[in-house]
Amino acid sequence: MIDKKKHKVFVDGAIGPAFIADSIAKHSTKKNIGAHSIFLGQVRNDIINEKEVEAIEYTAYSEMAEEIFHEIREAAFTKYSLTCMHIYHSIGRVNAGEISLFVFTSSVHRKDAIQACNEIVERIKNEVPVWGKEIFSGETYQWKTNS
Amino acid sequence: MIIKINLLFFGQAADITGKASWNFSGITNTLELNEKLIENFPGLQTIKYSIAVNRKIVRENTILNNEDTVAILPPFSGG
Numbered sequence: 001m002i003d004k005k006k007h008k009v010f011v012d013g014a015i016g017p018a019f020i021a022d023s024i025a026k027h028s029t030k031k032n033i034g035a036h037s038i039f040l041g042q043v044r045n046d047i048i049n050e051k052e053v054e055a056i057e058y059t060a061y062s063e064m065a066e067e068i069f070h071e072i073r074e075a076a077f078t079k080y081s082l083t084c085m086h087i088y089h090s091i092g093r094v095n096a097g098e099i100s101l102f103v104f105t106s107s108v109h110r111k112d113a114i115q116a117c118n119e120i121v122e123r124i125k126n127e128v129p130v131w132g133k134e135i136f137s138g139e140t141y142q143w144k145t146n147s
Numbered sequence: 148m149i150i151k152i153n154l155l156f157f158g159q160a161a162d163i164t165g166k167a168s169w170n171f172s173g174i175t176n177t178l179e180l181n182e183k184l185i186e187n188f189p190g191l192q193t194i195k196y197s198i199a200v201n202r203k204i205v206r207e208n209t210i211l212n213n214e215d216t217v218a219i220l221p222p223f224s225g226g
């Protein structure tokens with residue numbers, strides 16, 4: 001059974017630990033799954049010019065981003081033998097220490113889930129039109145660059 | 148016919164231009180558009196950006212049609 005249901009990728013604000021736990025719990029009914037791979041991106045309190053990053057504010061070109069997320073999903077389902085896949089990305093403000101990206105792949109055997117999850121995360125970083133603005137304490141900011 | 152395009156600015160490009168969107172007319176391709184943009188907003192020369200025509204990134208000079216949506220996209224930094 002393959003679950004290719006589409007859902008909205010963008011969520012307002014941080015992705016809560018309870019939401020992540022609930023997503024895992026929902027898969028207990030899919031007993032052909034033997035492996036899950038999960039990537040969680042957390043906002044880091046980088047120090048830049050002696051100022052600490054307090055939060056990242058994400059904006060996106062939503063219409064284009066949804067198309068790219070769709071392409072990434074389709075490519076992963078074609079290349080890897082996946083049972084299901086979920087991608088969530090924050091939009092708006094996410095404080096340091098909170099989760100802003102949640103990629104969740106499941107497969108019968110571990111290699112498909114692990115490799116697909118890695119590839120999806122790399123593609124999201126490189127190809128999806130999302131921008132992070134690093135907010136420092138005192139309301140100054142700079143635009144984030146992905147390393 | 149004078150074509151009219153819908154321009155969208157994101158991230159740092161929106162900061163520099165002070166706009167999220169703009170109607171632009173009288174240009175026929177992305178090379179011309181880029182020249183006009185830099186004329187109007189010299190600050191754009193200080194950043195890197197890609198251009199998307201109707202949500203597809205174009206790497207080479209591309210002919211523009213009436214009502215096309217053209218987006219100015221600084222380097223992505225999601226995740």
